[in-house]
Amino acid sequence: MLEFDKTPSYQSVRDAATQLRGIAIRTPLLESMALNDRLGARLLLKCETLQHTGSFKFRGAYNTLSRFSPAQKSAGVIAYSSGNHAQGVALSAKLLGIPATILMPEDSPAIKLNNTRGYGAKVITYDRYHQSREEIGEKIAKDGNLTLVKPYDNYFVISGQGTTGIEIAEQLKERDIRADICAAPTGGGGLIAGTSLALRELSPRTKIYAAEPAFFDDTSKSLATGERVENQDGHQSICDAIVTPTPGKITFGINRRTLSGGLVVTDNETRAAVRTAFHYFKCVIEPGGAVALAALLEGKVDIRGKTVVAIASGGNVDPSLYSEILQEGDQ
Amino acid sequence: MLEFDKTPSYQSVRDAATQLRGIAIRTPLLESMALNDRLGARLLLKCETLQHTGSFKFRGAYNTLSRFSPAQKSAGVIAYSSGNHAQGVALSAKLLGIPATILMPEDSPAIKLNNTRGYGAKVITYDRYHQSREEIGEKIAKDGNLTLVKPYDNYFVISGQGTTGIEIAEQLKERDIRADICAAPTGGGGLIAGTSLALRELSPRTKIYAAEPAFFDDTSKSLATGERVENQDGHQSICDAIVTPTPGKITFGINRRTLSGGLVVTDNETRAAVRTAFHYFKCVIEPGGAVALAALLEGKVDIRGKTVVAIASGGNVDPSLYSEILQEGDQ
Incomplete structure (x- = not known):
């Protein structure tokens, strides 16, 4: 019987990469010179929107x-x-x-x-x-x-998600880049946990942040207090993919060791990031997949002069909502 | 002085690839298992929307x-x-x-x-x-x-655009795939001319088609008659990128030798292809960049059971038009 409750490690992520070879898409790490100029930073977007099924899952x-x-x-x-x-x-x-x-x-x-x-x-x-x-x-x-x-x-889910981090490290190395910061959208924390296991090993100087929507910032709060806390009821967010009530037990056990903190964005900041991705990257990102990009664009952590990676974790958004977001404003 | 009027060749395309190494983005060749199932074909999308400036240009x-x-x-x-x-x-x-x-x-x-x-x-x-x-x-x-x-x-422009074709051939080879058909959006004909020079050499059994909007099918008509013809005045298309009046002199000199024909799509068929790219590929394609995808989706050439490549040549579309297209229908 498979043991699902073990704690993943760099080795289990590496093993997942072998399992997924030739099956998962090695998604591109995009950048826009025009956006970099605007930001005064070098921003790379890991497009898991282009993964099979439109997300890293x-x-x-x-x-x-x-x-x-x-x-x-x-x-x-x-x-x-x-x-x-x-x-x-x-x-x-x-x-x-x-x-x-x-x-x-x-x-x-x-x-x-x-x-x-x-x-x-x-x-x-x-x-x-x-x-x-x-x-x-x-x-x-x-x-x-x-x-x-x-x-x-x-164990296997987190390890699989972590192959995103292995690819990021490889793609940075191919271009001879060192990343100062990496941020990922965070619901239960599987993507950031697995990715952080890979980056701790392969890019140890990169600081890793969990990005979350306001009112669903359970991982951010848990990292700050050191204990798994629950979100309060009664709030909503357009980020349907990541409105989980509390960090996972296994994921938080990893994230408390590997992450530098949490970054929290409003839905309006997320909507602006969705528009930025449309304009500069021609990538469709769903709201929940855009919170890490939003956090970096909004300077929730100082990115000026730095090289930063945002994971765009998914692109499954209904056309009506996407159209509404596009029409809201210039970005 | 640089000579711009020479006729490009496979060698000049190969030379352009060397010139662009490390500068141009090697854009991904995407595919969607769900779309393939629907089509009964294997469709690969060369995403030049992800090139610097959002197009192959x-x-x-x-x-x-x-x-x-x-x-x-x-x-x-x-x-x-x-x-x-x-x-x-x-x-x-x-x-x-x-x-x-x-x-x-x-x-x-x-x-x-x-x-x-x-x-x-x-x-x-x-x-x-x-x-x-x-x-x-x-x-x-x-x-x-x-x-x-x-x-x-x-000469250098056509040769540069042709590096798209070199990448397609390399990416097909990496996955051990042979393409039966490749189609590209065609205005003046630079992309398809350069690409065809590469594919004739590297993938000689692939049939290559120029895709054009209705009423701006000058290349299709010219290929059929053997002479460069002009479009009639008085028509409009949402495909602003490719509404050229007549094939280029140098480009047509190549295309008449290398192409199997032209495929013509209506603006409505193009709009449907833009929606398909949103749903299945999470890629923003501008109307003019989606005509090759439209032609293959609409079966302008029979693709059943075949492996086909559509070049998505650009993604620079205003958000208002894009929203309008998304809201029009289910795809």
Whole structure:
């Protein structure tokens, strides 16, 4: 039986990179000379929007599902997710011939619901304000003997997401660049945890920051206090991909050692970053995927004269919301 | 003095690749498993939207300007362009320390006018319905002893654009793929001419097509008749980047030998392709940059069961038009 509760390491991330070779896309690390001029900094954008399924989540999902035993494969996988992990699991399951059941909030963006179904997964929706996805998910898993793959607190998932960090380090080295700062959008913390394991080893002088939406800054607060804290109820954000209630247990165990802190942005700052990515990078980033770019553009940490990396973690945004954001302002 | 009127060859394209190494971005060749499933074909998208200045035009411009003599460099460059060649010349001139004057239609997309100015070029606008850019350009060039770099009928420009084709061939080879078809958006014909020189040599079994908007299908008609024909007046298209009146003399001399034909799409088909790129590739493509993708998606040549490459040649679209296109329909 696979052990999902172990603590990932640089070695497990490296091992995931081997597992994903030729399967995951080595996404580009883009930069815009015009934007660099405007910022007085060198900003590199790691475009996980161009990953299979439009987000980094494919990495962790494939790394996990590809290690299922034959019995696990035939019984199937279950996952719960606001939409990007759902798509990552659904496509990985399809590629590996594993039946997939995905539990998604009934108010997930239509693009995420449709894409997940499009990969052949069985989608079950729930009311995220009144039902517990953990409870529903565990019941379905138990009843059907399915393997539950959580979106971040999973050894193989975190290790897979960390391959993003290995690629960043390699791409920096190819161009003979040293990065002062790297920031990543942070929900449960799987992407930043895995990425930080890679960068601590391969680029030890790079400071790593978790970027979060206002009112969903549980990782930032937890890093500041040293303990996992929960967000207060009653708030909303357009960043549907990363509005998790509290840091993961495994992820925070890593992030408390590896991160320099958290950066918090308003939804309006995120919307401006989505427009900046449209203008300078021609990349479609969903709101939750743009918070790290937003934090660096808004100077939540001083970037002047520095070389900084923002991970654009996903691009699954409904066209109506994207159009609304584009029309709001000049950027 | 540089000779701009020579006929490019595979060797001159190869030489341009050397000149551009480490300067131009090696843009990704993307594919979407979900779209491939839908199409029953394998479609690869060469994303020149991610090139410096948001279009392939940087390649040809830099290849040309970087060969100027010291006297040419200090006197400066002049170019006329609907906007993408303008930006390519402006950024290349900036990188090389060459003063640049750019003649652009007064109704160019704001994003193209602003970006060109942003790279430090002096922009002069003209009325493209009543004035001849060729005449104005040649007068300014003569008066100020500036070197005129035409947008396509130039040996070094065509050779530079052809480096797109070298990269496509290399990227196909890395993945052990053979392409049956490659299509590129075609205005004056520089991109497809250069690309075809590369592919004829490196991927000789790939059929190459010029894609054009309806009513601006001068290359398609010229290929069919064997002679350079002009478009009829009185039509409009949203594809501002490629609404040229007639094929270039040098470019058509190449294209008549290397291409299998032309593919013509309506503006509505182009708009649908822009939406498809948003959904499946998270890439912002401008209308003129999406006509090759549109032609393949619409089956203007049969792609079922085949491996096909569409070049997405540019991404400089005003947010208002892009929003309008996104909101029009489901794709």
